[in-house]
Amino acid sequence: xxxxxxxxxxxxxxxxxxxxxxxxxxxxxxxxxxxxxxxxxxxxxxxxxxxxxxxxxxxxxxxxxxxxxxxxxxxxxxxxxxxxxxxxxxxxxxxxxxxxxxxxxxxxxxxxxxxxxxxxxxxxxxxxxxxxxxxxxxxxxxxxxxxxxxxxxxxxxxxxxxxxxxxxxxxxxxxxxxxxxxxxxxxxxxxxxxxxxxxxxxxxxxxxxxxxxxxxxxxxxxxxxxxxxxxxxxxxxxxxxxxxxxxxxxxxxxxxxxxxxxxxxxxxxxxxxxxxxxxxxxxxxxxxxxxxxxxxxxxxxxxxxxxxxxxxxxxxxxxxxxxxxxxxxxxxxxxxxxxxxxxxxxxxxxxxxxxxxxxxxxxxxxxxxxxxxxxxxxxxxxxxxxxxxxxxxxxxxxxxxxxxxxxxxxxxxxxxxxxxxxxxxxxxxxxxxxxxxxxxxxxxxxxxxxxxxxxxxxxxxxxxxxxxxxxxxxxxx
Numbered sequence: 001x002x003x004x005x006x007x008x009x010x011x012x013x014x015x016x017x018x019x020x021x022x023x024x025x026x027x028x029x030x031x032x033x034x035x036x037x038x039x040x041x042x043x044x045x046x047x048x049x050x051x052x053x054x055x056x057x058x059x060x061x062x063x064x065x066x067x068x069x070x071x072x073x074x075x076x077x078x079x080x081x082x083x084x085x086x087x088x089x090x091x092x093x094x095x096x097x098x099x100x101x102x103x104x105x106x107x108x109x110x111x112x113x114x115x116x117x118x119x120x121x122x123x124x125x126x127x128x129x130x131x132x133x134x135x136x137x138x139x140x141x142x143x144x145x146x147x148x149x150x151x152x153x154x155x156x157x158x159x160x161x162x163x164x165x166x167x168x169x170x171x172x173x174x175x176x177x178x179x180x181x182x183x184x185x186x187x188x189x190x191x192x193x194x195x196x197x198x199x200x201x202x203x204x205x206x207x208x209x210x211x212x213x214x215x216x217x218x219x220x221x222x223x224x225x226x227x228x229x230x231x232x233x234x235x236x237x238x239x240x241x242x243x244x245x246x247x248x249x250x251x252x253x254x255x256x257x258x259x260x261x262x263x264x265x266x267x268x269x270x271x272x273x274x275x276x277x278x279x280x281x282x283x284x285x286x287x288x289x290x291x292x293x294x295x296x297x298x299x300x301x302x303x304x305x306x307x308x309x310x311x312x313x314x315x316x317x318x319x320x321x322x323x324x325x326x327x328x329x330x331x332x333x334x335x336x337x338x339x340x341x342x343x344x345x346x347x348x349x350x351x352x353x354x355x356x357x358x359x360x361x362x363x364x365x366x367x368x369x370x371x372x373x374x375x376x377x378x379x380x381x382x383x384x385x386x387x388x389x390x391x392x393x394x395x396x397x398x399x400x401x402x403x404x405x406x407x408x409x410x411x412x413x414x415x416x417x418x419x420x421x422x423x424x425x426x427x428x429x430x431x432x433x434x435x436x437x438x439x440x441x442x443x444x445x446x447x448x449x450x451x452x453x454x455x456x457x458x459x460x461x462x463x464x465x466x467x468x469x470x471x472x473x474x475x476x477x
Contacts, residue, residue, distance in 0.1 A: 096274035097415045099422055103279045103396065106309065107429035125434065126281055131395070134439040136285055136458075137465030138394035139163050141249040142339075142368035143259055145388035148275065148402065149242050152177065157202060159192030162390050162398075163248050164466065167235065168192035172200045177244050178213035179235040186230075241265050241386055242272065242402060245371075250464045257339050259371060262384060262404070270383060270404035273414030276422040278399045282432035284391045285457060287399060288366055290428060291343060292453035295446060297326040300431070301424050309426030323350045324424075330449055333456060341366040341456055345374075369460045381408030385421065394468045397432075399425065 104122030116124075146160045146169055157170035159182050166182035168191040180202060182192050189206030196203045201218055203210045210219040215234035217226050236247035236255050241262045247255045264270040280287065290296065300311075301324055307317030330343040347360040358379065365373045372387035383405030390398045401421055403414050443450060 092415075093410070093412045096272060096411055097418050098275055099418070100277040101279065101422075101426070101429070103281060106278075106426050107280070107433040109310075109312065109430075122281070122433075126395075129281075129434065130436045131468070135283055135437055135468050136439075137250075137461045138284065138468050139248065139250065139391055139466050140284065140369040140457075140460035141253070141256075141462060141465065142370055142460050143238070143245045143247055143255070144370045144390045145243045145400065146179070146246050146390070147244045148400075149177075149239060149244060150272070152244065155197040157192050157195050157197055159190065162246070162392050164393070165248075166190075167246065168195065168202060169244060170195075170197050170202050172197065172213070174200065176200075176213070177237055177239045178202075179237040179244075179246050180211060180213075180215060181233040181235075183232075184209060185232045191232075242404070243386070243388060250462060250466060257337075257368070259367060260340075260365075260373070262373065262386070264382075264384070265386075265404050270406060273383070273403040273405050273409065273411055274418050275400060275402045276418050276425070277401075278422075278425050278429055279392075280397045280399060280429050280432045281395055282397060282435065283395060283437050284369065284389065284397055285454075286432055286435070286437065287389050287397055287428075288369065288372070288457070289450065289453060291328075291364065291366060291372075292330065292449045293447075294328050294449060297328060300427055301326060305420050305423040309423055309430065311427060311430050314427070321352055323353070324348075325350045325356070330452075332452075338459065339368050341453075369457065378409075380413055381406040383409055383414075383417075394466075401425070 104119045108118065108121045108125055110116050110121040144162060146162060146167060147158065152158060152169060152171050154171055154175055155173050157168055160167045160169050168180045168182040169177065170180075170192075171177050180191060182190050184191055184204040184206060186204065186207060186209050189204045191202055191204050191211070194205030196205070198210060201210045201212050203219075208219070208221040209217055209230070211232055212218050213234060215232045217230035217232075220226055220230065238245050238247075238259060240259050242265060245259060249256075262270070303314040303317065304319040304322045304324065306319040307314040325348045327346045328343055329345075330341075332343075333339070333341045343364050343366075345362040345364055347358075347362070348356040349358040350356055360376050360378050362374050362376045365375075367373065370389045372385075372389075374385040374387060376383055376385070383403060386402045386404065388398075388400045388402075392398055401418065403418055405414060405417075409417070441447075441450065
């Protein structure tokens with residue numbers, strides 16, 4: 001549909017304006033021919049005879065009608081075509097990108113005979129794939145993003161499924177975000193599906209029980225007394241850096257650390273440029289482990305992004321006269337903030353393996369199991385990618401990258417940054433969707449950082465952290 005709208009001005013011209021113009025030229029051609037003959041007679045004979053070209057009333061009437069039609073269609077073209085062109089130009093230049101790739105849309109290759117849809121391929125591989133042995137717990141302890149701040153308006157409620165839980169995330173009339181269990185403790189109604197935000201509270205759509213942000217029931221419309229057991233679970237919640245986060249701990253331990261505030265976002269120096277979202281079928285530890293796997297940066301991510309994300313063909317593309325060169329250095333965690341690991345990353349575009357350009361320098365902070373802040377400087381200006389990783393199910397991860405940058409990086413350049421980032425992550429998704437978890441990988445000396453990273457990540461697991469348990473009859477967890 002969008003392609004038809006974009007091509008509408010061209011279709012209007014080629015199918016209506018152009019034929020009308022041709023008809024006008026045909027009607028006028030007789031007059032032009034007679035005038036040419038008269039000029040030729042004057043040049044060669046020195047005399048000229050008056051030549052009278054008579055057009056019938058029908059020809060004149062047709063000429064006038066076609067002229068009016070041409071004028072009206074030209075006016076219509078400018079009234080409709082120009083605004084449409086300006087609209088799509090505005091979308092390209094000013095609207096932030098919002099690219100979402102769900103399970104099955106990318107990251108799978110079919111070796112099945114016959115026509116098989118992407119969804120069928122994804123489901124087959126999810127069922128058949130060897131998961132791996134001795135998997136770490138599937139839900140580590142820490143802060144996890146549930147929604148972007150822009151996705152939840154005032155007096156609005158949304159259901160979010162994550163970490164094996166169902167959350168009702170709502171924003172009060174005053175603008176404060178709260179997170180409750182989605183299911184009402186009374187008779188199991190879903191607070192987020194049909195529930196209403198009333199001032200600072202959330203009303204159940206089933207019987208009208210109303211709960212405050214701390215989980216206490218504040219009203220039962222048909223009862224004169226509110227019993228002590230009338231309460232639901234309230235989850236620790238924080239809204240910072242443009243997102244709403246929930247604190248998850250398998251033992252219900254309160255938050256043990258806070259998410260660092262990005263002051264450049266808070267004070268408006270960095271503004272929102274867009275986001276990309278990926279869904280991956282893998283264990284949560286596989287995703288942040290990429291940062292410690294320096295060898296894969298020098299292989300998987302070298303081909304030009306224009307060569308695509310199909311791992312079978314990306315190395316054969318003629319686009320690879322330009323390559324991506326990454327270099328990384330791990331600094332690790334500090335004693336006063338053991339939950340934060342820092343490493344430095346640089347990126348250059350290498351032309352014909354001789355010249356380098358488009359240099360990026362990044363300070364990458366892995367904050368707990370599910371948050372990464374990538375501060376960068378580029379030839380265009382400064383900015384930050386806010387990366388969030390949230391497990392929906394034990395082997396279903398949602399990975400988001402939100403870009404914030406200075407005014408020197410307009411939205412259209414921000415889109416280029418995000419698309420380049422997205423295609424690189426598309427390649428990772430194909431790896432994650434088809435790999436098995438290796439608890440004891442065969443590492444060489446140059447891979448030592450992977451083992452170090454796994455030891456650091458283990459701090460986010462505790463004895464009661466949930467593990468994957470498979471049901472043999474349908475291979476579900």
